[in-house]
Amino acid sequence: xxxxxxGKVIEIRDEGGLAMGRVDFGGVRKEAxxxxxxxxxxxxxxxxxxxxAISMVDEEEALRTLELFDQMGDLVQQELATxxxxxxxxxVVDIGPxxxxxxxx
Amino acid sequence: xxxxxxxxxxxxxxxxxxxxxxEERQRVLLGHGSGGQLSAALMRDVIAPALGAASxxxxxxDAALVDVEGHRLAFTTDSxxxxxxxxxxxxxxxxxxxxxxxxxxxxxxRPVAISLAYVIEEGLPFDELRAITESVARAAIAAxxxxxxxxxxxxxxxxxxxxxxxxxxxxxxxxxxxxxxDRAIPGDVVLLSGPIxxxxxxxMSVREGLEFEVEIAxxxxxxxxxASAVLAVAPDAHVLRDPTxxxxxxxxxxxxxxxxxxxxxxxxxxxxxxxxxxxxxxxGLDPLHVANEGKCLAILPAARAGAALAAMRALPEGDGAAxxxxxxxxxxxxxxxxxxxxxxxxxxxxxxxxxxxIC
Amino acid sequence: xxxxxxxxxxxxxxxxxxxxxxxTTRPWTMMEVCGGQTHTIVKQGIDEMLPEGVRMIHGPGCxxxxxxxxxxxxxxxxxxxxxxxxxxxxxxxxxxxxxxxLLSLKARGADVRIVYSPLDAVRIAREHPERQVVFFAIGFxxxxxxxxxxxxxxxxxxxxxxxxxxxxxxxxxxxxxxxASPSNQVQSFLAAGHVCAVMGWTEYEPIAAKYHVPIVVTxxxxxxxxxxxxxxxxxxxQGRAEVENQYARxxxxxGNRAAQETIFRVFDIGDRxxxxxxxxxxxxxxxxxxxxxxxxxxxxxxxxxATKEHPACISGEILQxxxxxxxxxxxxxxxxxxxxxxxxxxxxxxxxxxxxGAGRGLRPAARPLTVLAGTATASxxxxxx
Numbered sequence: 001x002x003x004x005x006x007g008k009v010i011e012i013r014d015e016g017g018l019a020m021g022r023v024d025f026g027g028v029r030k031e032a033x034x035x036x037x038x039x040x041x042x043x044x045x046x047x048x049x050x051x052x053a054i055s056m057v058d059e060e061e062a063l064r065t066l067e068l069f070d071q072m073g074d075l076v077q078q079e080l081a082t083x084x085x086x087x088x089x090x091x092v093v094d095i096g097p098x099x100x101x102x103x104x105x
Numbered sequence: 106x107x108x109x110x111x112x113x114x115x116x117x118x119x120x121x122x123x124x125x126x127x128e129e130r131q132r133v134l135l136g137h138g139s140g141g142q143l144s145a146a147l148m149r150d151v152i153a154p155a156l157g158a159a160s161x162x163x164x165x166x167d168a169a170l171v172d173v174e175g176h177r178l179a180f181t182t183d184s185x186x187x188x189x190x191x192x193x194x195x196x197x198x199x200x201x202x203x204x205x206x207x208x209x210x211x212x213x214x215r216p217v218a219i220s221l222a223y224v225i226e227e228g229l230p231f232d233e234l235r236a237i238t239e240s241v242a243r244a245a246i247a248a249x250x251x252x253x254x255x256x257x258x259x260x261x262x263x264x265x266x267x268x269x270x271x272x273x274x275x276x277x278x279x280x281x282x283x284x285x286x287d288r289a290i291p292g293d294v295v296l297l298s299g300p301i302x303x304x305x306x307x308x309m310s311v312r313e314g315l316e317f318e319v320e321i322a323x324x325x326x327x328x329x330x331x332a333s334a335v336l337a338v339a340p341d342a343h344v345l346r347d348p349t350x351x352x353x354x355x356x357x358x359x360x361x362x363x364x365x366x367x368x369x370x371x372x373x374x375x376x377x378x379x380x381x382x383x384x385x386x387x388x389g390l391d392p393l394h395v396a397n398e399g400k401c402l403a404i405l406p407a408a409r410a411g412a413a414l415a416a417m418r419a420l421p422e423g424d425g426a427a428x429x430x431x432x433x434x435x436x437x438x439x440x441x442x443x444x445x446x447x448x449x450x451x452x453x454x455x456x457x458x459x460x461x462x463i464c
Numbered sequence: 465x466x467x468x469x470x471x472x473x474x475x476x477x478x479x480x481x482x483x484x485x486x487x488t489t490r491p492w493t494m495m496e497v498c499g500g501q502t503h504t505i506v507k508q509g510i511d512e513m514l515p516e517g518v519r520m521i522h523g524p525g526c527x528x529x530x531x532x533x534x535x536x537x538x539x540x541x542x543x544x545x546x547x548x549x550x551x552x553x554x555x556x557x558x559x560x561x562x563x564x565x566l567l568s569l570k571a572r573g574a575d576v577r578i579v580y581s582p583l584d585a586v587r588i589a590r591e592h593p594e595r596q597v598v599f600f601a602i603g604f605x606x607x608x609x610x611x612x613x614x615x616x617x618x619x620x621x622x623x624x625x626x627x628x629x630x631x632x633x634x635x636x637x638x639x640x641x642x643x644a645s646p647s648n649q650v651q652s653f654l655a656a657g658h659v660c661a662v663m664g665w666t667e668y669e670p671i672a673a674k675y676h677v678p679i680v681v682t683x684x685x686x687x688x689x690x691x692x693x694x695x696x697x698x699x700x701x702q703g704r705a706e707v708e709n710q711y712a713r714x715x716x717x718x719g720n721r722a723a724q725e726t727i728f729r730v731f732d733i734g735d736r737x738x739x740x741x742x743x744x745x746x747x748x749x750x751x752x753x754x755x756x757x758x759x760x761x762x763x764x765x766x767x768x769x770a771t772k773e774h775p776a777c778i779s780g781e782i783l784q785x786x787x788x789x790x791x792x793x794x795x796x797x798x799x800x801x802x803x804x805x806x807x808x809x810x811x812x813x814x815x816x817x818x819x820x821g822a823g824r825g826l827r828p829a830a831r832p833l834t835v836l837a838g839t840a841t842a843s844x845x846x847x848x849x
Binding site: 002003005025026027028029030048049050 | 310316317318319320321378379380382383384386387389462463464
């Protein structure tokens with residue numbers, strides 16, 4: 001659970017006391033209930049599940065996560081770049097036989 | 106732990122008697138018409154055995170080749186039950202003509218003539234019937250075929266979903282052309298003439314209860330010019346197929362099974378328009394299983410791939426054509442796809458009807 | 465698609481996998497409790513990218529799979545009534561009850577309709593005052609705000625021909641039940657991102673502390689899942705047991721207050737039976753007494769339901785993660801997506817359907833699946849478990 005996809009709010013209106021709107025998902029537009037994101041404005045991104053916005057998308061957090069991935073990628077690139085011929089990239093340490101699942105650190 | 110399943114023979118024989126009432130397994134379901142595994146099962150388990158010796162058997166192709174005193178005729182039939190009758194990008198009339206022309210074209214045939222039969226539900230307005238028939242006319246002229254015979258029946262209210270259309274078509278297959286679903290061989294390249302999922306999403310967008318706005322139209326179009334252009338540069342092509350119901354995945358699986366080969370696709374090479382992806386994300390559907398109506402798969406020797414691709418792209422019908430995979434000797438009958446993140450998985454035929462999901 | 469495509473980048477996926485391998489020094493067992501996450505993991509082969517010894521158990525995260533057999537049978541009894549329009553999310557149509565399923569009923573003439581949103585069911589009721597409209601309100605906490613709003617709207621507008629058959633289940637009690645079980649092997653959880661978007665993550669803090677398991681609130685795209693796994697493994701390697709949030713772009717600690725308010729205006733917490741697992745106390749939502757008139761179970765006399773699971777189906781153990789579909793004698797033989805014997809084969813999120821769709825265990829692998837195309841390491845290819 002649960003199919004929730006991000007979409008951009010393009011229209012907000014009141015329908016008999018319920019905040020409704022139109023949301024654009026990269027070329028597909030559909031009605032959605034915006035009652036649970038009262039702070040949403042046109043242009044904001046929200047997560048839609050079964051025709052309801054259940055959360056706003058925090059752009060800053062989204063960018064921060066992506067930057068982290070980028071940095072990680074750069075680190076790997078650097079490692080690979082410093083490897084000479086004949087070296088292999090870091091492999092996983094040999095784990096050995098499976099330990100008891102109850103074992104703590 | 107090995108990948109082999111436990112010994113099937115040890116399965117409890119009592120459990121083999123399914124407690125679900127047999128009648129549930131003995132009725133036709135909507136899913137039997139989706140073009141996926143259920144449709145194949147209906148053909149294999151009910152229809153083909155009942156036809157028995159009256160049918161020549163052999164692989165299921167888009168059209169049959171019939172030898173008539175030295176000439177090879179392609180002969181095909183199709184029924185169209187789409188609802189709504191009119192959808193973004195076309196209507197049932199246009200769909201019917203193009204669908205039949207394409208079945209002929211996929212066997213390498215030059216389409217010659219088609220028949221047109223209507224089963225009309227009482228109450229259908231004349232204007233609608235006229236508009237659809239005018240679409241048939243336009244599509245036939247565009248495809249260079251004549252509607253040479255037909256039939257009309259009317260049934261009571263409720264007995265047909267407004268209008269059902271059946272068409273049959275004949276065409277002539279030139280010498281030297283030998284296409285068939287069972288002809289793919291390892292080493293062949295898989296080409297696709299353009300982006301997938303357009304027809305299915307266009308239909309779904311106007312489906313009652315779902316309705317969404319999308320700037321997509323059905324891709325229904327005749328493919329006989331595209332087919333000839335490919336055959337002109339690759340007369341030794343092995344398979345041509347237009348993926349329709351069941352999507353790209355079902356068509357490729359059918360070919361892999363008929364030819365006894367494996368097929369590998371590259372997910373990021375398969376053209377999927379943004380709005381199709383968005384609609385599929387929204388509904389939880391796989392674009393590989395969504396219906397098409399104007400796309401052509403071509404499986405041909407690697408040496409011909411470049412020329413065939415160029416031939417496709419030179420035509421508007423081939424806008425967006427791409428190499429999407431290859432035929433291999435591994436895992437015969439199975440289709441795998443290399444995913445965007447770099448892993449590999451098996452892609453199966455569509456099971457039944459595609460149902461939107463929330464999970 | 466914005467906020468989707470960026471989280472499917474192949475190069476970044478490789479970077480995350482390398483980092484996971486770099487920090488993993490011993491075997492770990494993790495569980496994701498969300499069908500959507502299971503679906504992505506199996507479909508994208510993410511669990512096969514993990515280092516040898518790191519295992520993902522697929523938890524009971526598919527509300528379709530855990531909807532009690534009794535509720536499915538009640539749905540079927542109600543849908544068979546010629547005066548009823550039975551509205552449901554698409555997922556439930558193929559779930560086998562004791563004798564049949566909604567799709568088969570539809571084939572025999574029952575008015576069963578798929579809806580995208582619960583408000584669509586209310587609309588159908590508004591447009592057909594002469595019929596009874598019943599909506600199958602299933603789901604985890606994610607879907608509860610939507611289902612609650614449907615009841616709330618119907619009450620406000622006085623749409624008396626509308627009722628709901630409720631079968632909501634809650635995640636935290638299920639996690640506790642798994643952790644408390646003597647056969648538990650799970651050392652860390654990926655919590656369901658959208659459940660937490662609604663409910664926040666405060667409920668998980670006592671669980672992490674009591675059982676000393678790291679819990680990472682995780683999203684649904686491949687990069688989200690890999691990052692969530694990385695964060696969980698990092699905690700495991702460091703001996704920490706905290707609740708962390710990977711899905712920061714959509715989840716806040718307190719969750720969505722407005723949604724929670726509506727949920728608790730309409731629903732009470734109560735006991736629920738989970739198909740294949742059994743009763744878990746305080747693990748579901750039931751309609752509050754104030755909305756009892758919208759309860760389809762009271763409106764329709766569905767009589768005594770005698771439920772019967774297929775004897776070969778081991779869905780209980782699958783859902784608890786103690787066995788995999790490969791251990792099931794019916795898997796791929798008697799039981800397949802076309803002819804499912806149990807719920808995990810029906811929903812595309814269900815573990816069995818996910819395995820079957822990816823071809824696992826159905827045919828011997830012709831060659832070991834390459835873990836990651838272009839990987840420079842010499843690690844052995846990981847075959848399907």
